[in-house]
Amino acid sequence: MAGAGGGNSDVQWCFSQVKGAIDDDVAEADIISTVEFNHSGELLATGDKGGRVVIFQQEPETKNQPQCRGEYNVYSTFQSHEPEFDYLKSLEIEEKINKIRWLPQKNAAQFLLSTNDKTIKLWKISERDKRPEGYNLKEEDGRYRDLNTVTTLRVPVFRPMDLMVEASPRRVFANAHTYHINSISVNSDCETYLSADDLRINLWNLEINDRSFNIVDIKPANMEELTEVITAAEFHPNQCNTFVYSSSKGTIRLCDMRASALCDQHAKQFEEPEDPNNRSFFSEIISSISDVKFSHSGRYMMTRDYLSVKIWDLNMESRPVETYQVHEYLRSKLCSLYENDCIFDKFECCWNGNDSVVMTGSYNNFFRMFDRGYRQDVTLEASRENSKPRSVLKPRKVSTGGKRKKDEISVDSLDFNKKILHTAWHPLDNIIAVATTNNLYIFQEKLN
Amino acid sequence: MYANEMEDKVVSPEKAEEAKLKARYPNLGAKPGGSDLLRKRLQKGPKYFDSGDYNMAKAKMKNKQLPSAPTEKAEITGGHIPTPQDLPQRKTSIVASKLAG
Numbered sequence: 325m326a327g328a329g330g331g332n333s334d335v336q337w338c339f340s341q342v343k344g345a346i347d348d349d350v351a352e353a354d355i356i357s358t359v360e361f362n363h364s365g366e367l368l369a370t371g372d373k374g375g376r377v378v379i380f381q382q383e384p385e386t387k388n389q390p391q392c393r394g395e396y397n398v399y400s401t402f403q404s405h406e407p408e409f410d411y412l413k414s415l416e417i418e419e420k421i422n423k424i425r426w427l428p429q430k431n432a433a434q435f436l437l438s439t440n441d442k443t444i445k446l447w448k449i450s451e452r453d454k455r456p457e458g459y460n461l462k463e464e465d466g467r468y469r470d471l472n473t474v475t476t477l478r479v480p481v482f483r484p485m486d487l488m489v490e491a492s493p494r495r496v497f498a499n500a501h502t503y504h505i506n507s508i509s510v511n512s513d514c515e516t517y518l519s520a521d522d523l524r525i526n527l528w529n530l531e532i533n534d535r536s537f538n539i540v541d542i543k544p545a546n547m548e549e550l551t552e553v554i555t556a557a558e559f560h561p562n563q564c565n566t567f568v569y570s571s572s573k574g575t576i577r578l579c580d581m582r583a584s585a586l587c588d589q590h591a592k593q594f595e596e597p598e599d600p601n602n603r604s605f606f607s608e609i610i611s612s613i614s615d616v617k618f619s620h621s622g623r624y625m626m627t628r629d630y631l632s633v634k635i636w637d638l639n640m641e642s643r644p645v646e647t648y649q650v651h652e653y654l655r656s657k658l659c660s661l662y663e664n665d666c667i668f669d670k671f672e673c674c675w676n677g678n679d680s681v682v683m684t685g686s687y688n689n690f691f692r693m694f695d696r697g698y699r700q701d702v703t704l705e706a707s708r709e710n711s712k713p714r715s716v717l718k719p720r721k722v723s724t725g726g727k728r729k730k731d732e733i734s735v736d737s738l739d740f741n742k743k744i745l746h747t748a749w750h751p752l753d754n755i756i757a758v759a760t761t762n763n764l765y766i767f768q769e770k771l772n
Numbered sequence: 773m774y775a776n777e778m779e780d781k782v783v784s785p786e787k788a789e790e791a792k793l794k795a796r797y798p799n800l801g802a803k804p805g806g807s808d809l810l811r812k813r814l815q816k817g818p819k820y821f822d823s824g825d826y827n828m829a830k831a832k833m834k835n836k837q838l839p840s841a842p843t844e845k846a847e848i849t850g851g852h853i854p855t856p857q858d859l860p861q862r863k864t865s866i867v868a869s870k871l872a873g
Contacts, residue, residue, distance in 0.1 A: 345873070
């Protein structure tokens, strides 16, 4: 089968666009650190290590090209965060954007939350396509007219102008995190959101930036006793009282904010029992969960650890209902992956719009899709070699045994510097955004 | 008895990798996921020269030899005297993202 997606096993993926510089010499600031579609899929935001946000907007579909959906073009770009310095600890605070989360749209403007290690900001992105002209007292360039020359009264009128998109910071939520923020999540109530760092989770009101409530605190009294950290957190998509957080030990805790103000006692704990015979030095490291995402339905959640993606039914804590191996062939390379720090890479994962397919990244600019219904998976590659417009992506295969077939790539030839950590799936259509180190690829389903 | 012997012969790939790692780094701690790794994670980020740290370290080292340059994975804490090699590169000035180009 050529592809996997949308519950239909015949989906084929085509190259649509690629954004970013072609040259191999990557400036650190250009490393993409987060990718997120908004709730309608019309806007696609990226954040990078240089603290910049770039937002792309999908062009409306035209009659000229019915075989593909609209392209994404730059809509707005701004500097969200700047490098800061913590004088007390002599530590630099990176401007890298760790996460972007869109708010559901309520009026003409769009809002998003962006965060670095310490500070969350609410940005308003608004359009201006009209401007007032014909002021009574001002010239067109803004200078005030000499009052002696004003003899008549005229009222300014709004005339169309070239579209201008403005981004302005509306709130800055600072000084609430001692440790590094790894997640933000907007509540379904659209009034609150959570921010999580390595040891604590805080609850904010979007309107109030000088106060937040601490809802989870796993910091031990004695730091020598530290055994696990929080790796990701997310609100339930429609139950505003429920959120989950994952840990470096491979557990997920579900909390109910109605139970108590401080949710240190979890309502549910999801953990897959480990076979004690198989325990090794690497077991805990590779079980660390790098991402957790609820399904759109709210019935399931997905976790990503180093080698696999797991789907959990919220009604069953004892083990996941589905497990997908992303790159099991790396299990026999763990020693070198530990030495080059790759074992600590934090891969994200995402669901398609109807929760039938899940996607995650791997090395060598490969990314994987798992079709839950058809029990099929596919490996695709984001590379400039496959970047002819509308060219269909060919499935890739990593050879694990001794014999390498033609077109397969051996494990030792994989480029571990080419990692796909961030991927996003359009909420409604089969359009995906895949970030390599410094390029953003957009792929679309082949339409006939 | 016989079944157990058979199992012992089949070493999981993970355990084989663990043996490789222990052979290369015999001093690796027994609790890998524990405090050391986590604390290193909590402390991520480049640390700059701090005159307070520097003087405290010098005071501690008064009767001992100065430590040699650390290996890459060392934590930079108050006990470590920073050298010019440890200081991070100066940041480049802020320019527009190439994604928007």
